[in-house]
Amino acid sequence: MHQNDRLSAAARHGDTSGVRDALAAGAHVEFRDHEGRTPLLLAALADHVEVAELLVAAGADPNARDDAGDTPWLVTGVTGSVPMLRALLPAGPDLSVTNRFGGTSLIPAAERGHVAYVRAVLRETDTDVDHVNRLGWTALLEAVILGDGGRAHQETVELLVTAGADPLLADHDGTTPLQHARRRGFEAIAGLLAATARRAGVR
Known part of the structure; x- marks a missing residue:
């Protein structure tokens, strides 16, 4: 060989x-x-x-x-591996590089509810929390639209909004994460997003 x-x-x-x-x-x-x-x-x-x-x-x-x-x-955003994230950081990865859907590593991680990874990438890098992919979705939108509304996605949403994600940044159809959460019956996530919007002075 x-x-x-x-x-x-x-x-x-x-x-x-x-x-x-x-x-x-x-x-x-x-x-x-x-x-x-x-x-x-x-x-x-x-x-x-x-x-x-x-x-x-x-x-x-x-x-x-x-x-x-x-x-x-x-692919660390897909696997959700924090150890791999930390193994690659010394190599200086380009955090703005996007996948075939136009998303950064944070977006698939949010979609899958990889809580530890989302926490690490937000704390240890300067990844753009409101990056929009080709579908018109941010990490926050993916966590709501493609998530199951369970504990992992609730924690993911909380991490994202704490890091400054805009709960009212709408998709291409003009639907916000808050509206998506309400439509899907994700009461805990909708409550969190509504509270975040109120703190920002939006009703």
Whole structure:
């Protein structure tokens, strides 16, 4: 097996020794597999944090896109892995990079109710809390529209509004997060958003 292929396989399977040996033997840290995925992206997808740390130390790019438009940094929002987020931060990920839907890592994390990740990315980075994707949705809108209204999404909404997310920033149809929450019967979320709007002087 070629050293580059060996590196990809080791990254995919979380084999730290294999990654180390492949790099020492001359494997390219930015080698792409058949889907355009770098070893760091493979490690991020599988949440192999130690492998990611090795690759970052070797100069791996957290912003390298695969054929689907994903990057190591962007997929942390999907997996919700705080350890991986912290493994990639020293590499200086571009927080404004967006996925194929035009969203930052915060948006899929909010959609999925990854509370710990949302908390970490808001506290430890300067990610734009009101970034709007191609669907016209912010992280707050996704948490309400695509969430289930349960505890995780309630906590996610609270974290977002505490970080300054606008509860009245409407989607392309002119519907606000508060209106979506009321329509879906998410009483706890609607109450939180209404209280936030009142504090902002809006009724």
